[in-house]
Amino acid sequence: MINLSSTVAYYLYRNFRTIASLAVVAMLSWIWDFRLGLLLTLGVPLYLLILNLSKSFINKGKAMSEPCEEEVASRMVEFAKCQGALRACHTGSNYEALSSALKKADVVGKKSLAWQSVGMFLGGMAKQMLVTVAILLIVGLAVKRSIDVFPAIACIGMVLSFSKMLEDVSGNVAGTEERRQQMDRIDALMDTGELKEAEYSHEFKDIGSIEIKNVSFSYDKKNRVLNDISFTVNPKEMCALVGPSGSGKTTIEHLIARFYDVDDGSIKVSGADVRDIKIKDLMGQLSMVFQDVYLFNESLLDNIKMGNPNANEEEIKKACDLAGVTEIANRLPDGWNSRVGEGGSSLSGGERQRVSIARALLKKSPIVLLDEATSALDAENEAHIVKSMEELRKNATLIVIAHKLETIQRADKIVVLSKDGRIEQIGKHDELIKKEGAYKKFWDYRVSTSNWQLV
Ligand SMILES: Nc1ncnc2c1ncn2[C@@H]1O[C@H](COP(=O)(O)OP(=O)(O)OP(=O)(O)O)[C@@H](O)[C@H]1O
Ligand SMILES: [Mg+2]
Missing domain, CATH: 3.40.50.300 (P-loop containing nucleotide triphosphate hydrolases)
Incomplete structure (x- = not known):
């Protein structure tokens, strides 16, 4: 639990640091050229929106496969621990419940993989699109002589490091999200109602009754x-x-x-x-x-x-x-x-x-x-x-x-x-x-x- 929360804290710290750097780069880009500044400033929220969509696809995929994976795990434990009972029922080596759990996990696993792949593709594509449009814009400005060659090269370098920072942010968001889900499960367990314990014991008047x-x-x-x-x-x-x-x-x-x-x-x-x-x-x-x-x-x-x-x-x-x-x-x-x-x-x-x-x-x-x-x-x-x-x-x-x-x-x-x-x-x-x-x-x-x- 302590490890989980310190990991979340670590991811949050890294995110704040990277977002601050992103903001500085976006502001600097306004100084280079207002069009570049506009692209990076508007591009980031758009990118985060697509990232969010991609995350929800990935989560949907995970939510599909997790119950099946849990079922397979518990059937496997059952298969290993209850060999005596299974053999007595002539199902020692072919346990139908495990086979059907594996089959279901296979079918659901493929669907889950499809959702997660679409999510990952969207996330990756959004970043590449932003970088490509920014580079094309800089090259276009350089060709039109609106910007000199050397500042244009420096500008492309800045955009590339900007994209690296965006990648860090999305990685950190995914890390935080994963830990948050684990913490949610722990929370659900901790929230299970406990029997209320008496503050003090009433006197035993009739011992043994x-x-x-x-x-x-x-x-x-x-x-x-x-x-x-x-x-x-x-x-x-x-x-x-x-x-x-x-x-x-x-x-x-x-x-x-x-x-x-x-x-x-x-x-x-x-x-x-x-x-x-x-x-x-x-x-x-x-x-x-x-x-x-x-x-x-x-x-x-x-x-x-x-x-x-x-x-x-x-x-x-x-x-x-x-x-x-x-x-x-x-x-x-x-x-x-x-x-x-x-x-x-x-x-x-x-x-x-x-x-x-x-x-x-x-x-x-x-x-x-x-x-x-x-x-x-x-x-x-x-x-x-x-x-x-x-x-x-x-x-x-x-x-x-x-x-x-x-x-x-x-x-x-x-x-x-x-x-x-x-x-x-x-x-x-x-x-x-x-x-x-x-x-x-x-x-x-x-x-x-x-x-x-x-x-
Ligand atoms: N932990 C549990 N959660 C949900 N239902 C339960 C649980 N323990 C027992 N039951 C259900 O409560 C009912 C009574 O169970 P209990 O074990 O008290 O019966 P019993 O008279 O002791 O039976 P036996 O003679 O077979 O031991 C049964 O229908 C059983 O399925
Ligand atoms: Mg009993």
Whole structure:
């Protein structure tokens, strides 16, 4: 950003300097001959007008090709990163989306080139025309003896340096324009509305409680994802969120952590509205164990200590034993000091989630938001996660997006969501299972499919 603005400042300075020189030369030309003075004085605005037209042609060409170039770039990244999924769909080497993006970029690229070429031709031609007319005028004056030969040669030299200055001005204008477009893009990014941070945090009156009241929410301010959701979770209760895919379970957890603001209603964490809590204090109340766990490319130990940098060795050992991270460290070549790769790429999905659980155990926050793995975990991973959840439950409120039948059954409260993001039922397993309703249907279906296996 600093480089960009200093480059713009550099171009502006050069432009002012050159324009001042142009003005001096134009004034001098009046002294040589008023016709030459008139030509250069009127020629410059005309030249700038044509230059402007040429610039708009060039910009039109660029605006055409840029979205296609961006599409090609993102499809290429997708092609490289998602080879596994593409191969599974038999499209590992022939990815239609990339081929059609390349084809479109080729067609649009030719049109864009045509517009840009016309623009460049106009810009170049305007300058040449001005210089040619000026030289012809000087030669004509010399032939008619209105001007002597030597002053005429000097005059042609002046016109040539005048044209060089014009070239500099147009180059600087193009440079400034290019940087301005880059700065506009940065401005647009910076102008994206941020969530308003509370100036001070309201007092936590009921540590560990969660109160969701008449909450409605949409990501795009058009399509409602959550509709009038209300439920409360008392301190140290375990609440299971269940419902079909896309019903808004993850969205509810994200709203509790204030990744977004609700459109209507309110969410209270530990007795205070999340909008009235400073983000740092809100994060102090919450631990999050989501499915897409991101680890930093630091050592295994550093990643765990992020949960609580002040934790002592004994606390770290206890959390890691329980979450099954000690076993991972024993297996890695550099033990606790092994680096986990970008995003945790050198660990499996189950292992990354165990690290995330160890962080949560270490943090000892009053509330834990957990998104249970949808895929079946191996017995070892499963056992560690069950034990850790039991431990977390002793001291924290748990909101679990539950997929395992045991988790749902053990919950103090089950919130059943419908496909359109409304609450269908709330209650305990024993009560809900006796009623004909969404939960019973969901449960019967899950039980009947729980023994299915892919062979
Ligand atoms: N960042 C986002 N931007 C726009 N729409 C989103 C975003 N995240 C989720 N959605 C949409 O919101 C709806 C609810 O998504 P959400 O992830 O909360 O569902 P879910 O119940 O957690 O589903 P699943 O069980 O598949 O994880 C879906 O229709 C989804 O497409
Ligand atoms: Mg989800």
